[in-house]
Amino acid sequence: MIKKIRKRSDYITWDEYFMGVAQLAGMRSKDPSSQVGACIVSEDNKILSMGYNGFPIGCSDDDFPWAREGEELETKYLYVTHSELNAILNYRGGSLEGAKLYVTLFPCNECAKAIIQSGIKTIVYGNDKYANTPAVIASKRMLDASGVRYYQYSPTGREITIQL
Numbered sequence: 249m250i251k252k253i254r255k256r257s258d259y260i261t262w263d264e265y266f267m268g269v270a271q272l273a274g275m276r277s278k279d280p281s282s283q284v285g286a287c288i289v290s291e292d293n294k295i296l297s298m299g300y301n302g303f304p305i306g307c308s309d310d311d312f313p314w315a316r317e318g319e320e321l322e323t324k325y326l327y328v329t330h331s332e333l334n335a336i337l338n339y340r341g342g343s344l345e346g347a348k349l350y351v352t353l354f355p356c357n358e359c360a361k362a363i364i365q366s367g368i369k370t371i372v373y374g375n376d377k378y379a380n381t382p383a384v385i386a387s388k389r390m391l392d393a394s395g396v397r398y399y400q401y402s403p404t405g406r407e408i409t410i411q412l
């Protein structure tokens with residue numbers, strides 16, 4: 249009698265996989281306070297692009313400011329490119345129509361504009377710690393008006409260890 253070998257059942261789900269990839273991308277960020285990662289996926293679950301928050305090419309991580317407070321020109325906010333925008337801009341393949349965005353932090357209003365215009369139709373987000381800020385309220389208002397669906401990732405509690 250031949251015993252049939254069945255597939256393993258503890259493999260990670262698509263949401264775990266892509267949110268995990270977004271988290272890993274965020275680990276490349278040099279921002280000392282918030283490391284944000286994003287992963288864009290096609291309708292048939294192929295990774296199209298990734299990004300994390302950082303300064304534009306040519307703007308040194310060692311020279312530009314990482315401060316959150318102080319004189320506006322000396323804070324990071326005027327210079328940093330958000331992870332979602334970097335993921336959109338990093339894409340070299342043409343259209344993102346119908347794609348899905350996994351991002352570890354809810355997109356701000358500026359990223360929402362780029363998300364809508366790029367054709368991304370679904371956002372899966374992790375943290376929503378800035379939910380009460382005008383940037384996120386405006387973002388949700390535009391996403392709702394444009395029919396971009398968003399839902400919060402439900403952590404499964406599963407942990408992985410990667411040896412690097």
Ligand SMILES: Nc1ccn([C@H]2C[C@H](O)[C@@H](COP(=O)(O)O)O2)c(=O)n1
Nearest residue numbers: 281282284301328330331354355356
């Ligand atoms: N959806 C978002 C929101 C923020 N970011 C970036 C921008 C900054 O580098 C950092 C937020 O800094 P904080 O005010 O928490 O010190 O996260 C992003 O990439 N995507």
Ligand SMILES: [Zn+2]
Nearest residue numbers: 330355356359
């Ligand atoms: Zn943003």
